[in-house]
Amino acid sequence: MAEITPTTGQLLFGKVLTPAGIIQEGVIAVSEESIHYVGEVAWLPEAYAGWPAGNAETRAGLLIPGFVDVHVHGGAGFDFMYADAESLEIITRFHASQGTTTMLATTMTADKKDIDRALSEVYAFRSSPMPFAQLAGVHLEGPFISPKWSGAQNPDHIVPANIEWMEQWEALYPGLIRQVTLAPEGEGALAAITWLRKHGITAALGHTNASYEEVIAAADAGLNQAVHMFNAMTPLHHRKPGAAGAIMFDARIRAEIIADGIHVHPAAIAVLSRLKNAGNLILITDSMSATGLSDGEYTIGDLPVLVRDGVARLKENPEALAGSTLTMIRGFRYLVEEIGLTLEEASRAASLTPAEAIGMQRTIGTLEAGKRGDILLLDEALNLRGVWIKGRKVNDIS
Numbered sequence: 001m002a003e004i005t006p007t008t009g010q011l012l013f014g015k016v017l018t019p020a021g022i023i024q025e026g027v028i029a030v031s032e033e034s035i036h037y038v039g040e041v042a043w044l045p046e047a048y049a050g051w052p053a054g055n056a057e058t059r060a061g062l063l064i065p066g067f068v069d070v071h072v073h074g075g076a077g078f079d080f081m082y083a084d085a086e087s088l089e090i091i092t093r094f095h096a097s098q099g100t101t102t103m104l105a106t107t108m109t110a111d112k113k114d115i116d117r118a119l120s121e122v123y124a125f126r127s128s129p130m131p132f133a134q135l136a137g138v139h140l141e142g143p144f145i146s147p148k149w150s151g152a153q154n155p156d157h158i159v160p161a162n163i164e165w166m167e168q169w170e171a172l173y174p175g176l177i178r179q180v181t182l183a184p185e186g187e188g189a190l191a192a193i194t195w196l197r198k199h200g201i202t203a204a205l206g207h208t209n210a211s212y213e214e215v216i217a218a219a220d221a222g223l224n225q226a227v228h229m230f231n232a233m234t235p236l237h238h239r240k241p242g243a244a245g246a247i248m249f250d251a252r253i254r255a256e257i258i259a260d261g262i263h264v265h266p267a268a269i270a271v272l273s274r275l276k277n278a279g280n281l282i283l284i285t286d287s288m289s290a291t292g293l294s295d296g297e298y299t300i301g302d303l304p305v306l307v308r309d310g311v312a313r314l315k316e317n318p319e320a321l322a323g324s325t326l327t328m329i330r331g332f333r334y335l336v337e338e339i340g341l342t343l344e345e346a347s348r349a350a351s352l353t354p355a356e357a358i359g360m361q362r363t364i365g366t367l368e369a370g371k372r373g374d375i376l377l378l379d380e381a382l383n384l385r386g387v388w389i390k391g392r393k394v395n396d397i398s
Contacts, residue, residue, distance in 0.1 A: 006031040010054035012375060012388070013041065014061040017347055019366050028063060030054070030373040033390040038367050054393060055377055061385055064347050065367050066101025066374030067328035068354035070139055070179060070202075071227060071256055071284035073106050073300060075291040080105040081118050081301050088125045089132065094292050096132040098327035101374035101389050102355070102364055103133050104178055106286075108301030109142030109153035109207075112165065123173045132394065134374075136358055137178035141227065144182035144189065145207035151232040152300050152314055152322035153207060161192035170199060177201055178358045181227045183208040184218030197222030202357055205253070207232045208243055215246035219253055225357060228286055229255040229272060230264050231321070248275050254357055256284045257349075258324055259331040261338065262311055270339050273349075282357060283331050283350040288312055288323035333382045 009031025016026030018038055029037035029048040037048055055061070074080050076094035078087035088105075095103060105122045107115055119138060126135050142153050144161040161182055169177055179202035182189055196203040205215060206227035211234065215223070226233070226247045234242030247253050248271075255276050257269055263286075264272075273281055285291070290298040290307045297315070298305045304315040305322040314320040328350060335346040355365030364372050373391030378384060387394045 006036065009036065009048070009051045009391075011044075011048065011051045012054050012063055012377070013059040014055065014063050014377065016367060017062065017064045017343060019368065022062075022343065026063070028367060028375060030375070030388065030391040033373055033392075035367065035369055035371050035373050035375075035391075037369055054388070055386055060380075062343070062378045062380075062382075063367065064343070064376050064378060065351040065365055066376055066387070066389065067099045067283075067332065067350045068358070068360075068364060069095065069100045069103040069285055069328055070282065070354045070357055071106050071141070072100075072103050072287050073108065073323050074289040075287055077289055077293055079289045079299065079301065080122070081108050081110060081114060083118070083121055085121070085125055085128075088121065088135070092130065092133040092135060095327070096387055096389060096394055098292075099329040099332070099376050099384050099387060100133045100327075101376075101387070102136050102360070104137055104139040104358065105135055106139040106141050109145060109150070109155075109157045110301055111157055112143075115140070115143070119169060119173050119176060123176050126176075132389065134389070136360060137176050139179040139181070140177055141181040141206065144180070144186060144192065146183040146186060146209040148209045149183070149207045149232045151207055152303060152305075152320055154301060154303055160187035161189045163188070163192055163195050166192070166195060179204055179225065181206040183210060184223055185210040185214045190218060190221045193218055193221045193223050197224070200359060205233070205243060205247070209234060210243045210246075212241040212243070212246045215243050215253075216250060219246075219250050224252060225254045225256065225282075227256050228263065228284065229257050230268060231258070248272065251278070251280065254280045254282055254353065256282045258286050258326060259283055259334040259339065260324055260326040261334065263321060263324065266338050269335075273335075273339060273341060273345070277345060279348060279353050279356070281349045282354045283328065283335065283346075284354075285326040285328055285331060286323045287326055291325045291327065329382075329384045336382060
């Protein structure tokens with residue numbers, strides 16, 4: 001059967017970052033939520049030639065895939081742990097304005113009833129139209145972590161890995177949970193990792209006191225990701241490589257990185273990017289409710305936080321970072337300008353690799369015909385100039 005070309009849509013012109021490289025004089029044809037053509041302007045099929053330009057004023061820009069943030073706690077004054085439908089829309093609207101087109105609502109170590117509520121709210125929200133960043137599901141960060149590395153997680157709610165809880169959540173909210181962060185050395189953790197991978201859920205290491213050997217054993221059981229690399233884990237030592245060393249060594253484990261120059265020194269990010277440059281590096285924000293707002297007092301989960309000069313720390317323990325106020329566009333720019341990644345490498349870390357981590361690489365993560373129309377327009381300085389989500393330009397984001 002011949003392909004039916006839509007009769008209406010829009011054309012986006014500029015340099016286009018594709019899996020094959022950057023097209024210098026490119027165009028994207030978008031209609032009905034999907035990309036229909038990506039290629040040279042000179043080769044644009046006649047069927048699309050009459051479509052209006054969606055970015056006539058900025059044809060000199062760079063078009064890249066929308067960002068995918070798999071580790072984000074909130075923004076614009078709201079936290080996913082305590083969000084209702086209205087605040088979920090505010091959070092997704094804010095992050096869309098910063099280039100995030102797909103995200104995982106990330107929870108905190110909390111009482112089970114609070115986690116239950118957060119899951120219920122996100123599940124209901126996803127059943128209605130989502131005009132801004134798409135909530136692809138939930139990332140459970142805890143409560144199955146180590147009390148020795150609780151960081152900004154409330155240690156009062158830490159419990160051993162509980163497969164019964166996860167089975168209950170999967171039955172109530174099928175497909176909602178896309179990632180679970182746990183300490184792989186903890187009681188029942190290896191069995192939980194096996195269960196997670198059997199159900200297609202990312203099993204991530206984080207807030208962990210694991211040794212090198214314990215992490216390798218967890219990878220043998222299916223562990224395939226590490227959250228906020230270098231933070232809240234046993235560090236690299238030349239005689240005790242620790243969790244950090246195991247992650248850097250083992251190609252089976254993807255590594256998330258907060259590229260803000262605060263959580264991790266740029267030299268450490270550069271070293272990590274050289275080890276994980278074959279599709280194993282994931283840019284995240286780990287952003288909390290204060291993101292997008294001024295300095296002041298906030299909360300992350302149920303813990304009070306002070307934000308000073310854009311840096312979030314626990315009020316009761318100023319040495320402990322409490323998430324970040326990073327956005328994906330700032331992190332992307334940091335990877336290119338401060339770490340020296342190419343545009344292609346930074347885009348892979350910000351879009352394709354996280355899409356692969358949540359099993360959505362056939363739908364999002366690159367600019368290709370047949371994929372969802374999640375597109376960003378950047379200027380020469382890598383400032384964000386336009387956001388399209390499901391083929392619709394989001395003009396009223398702020």
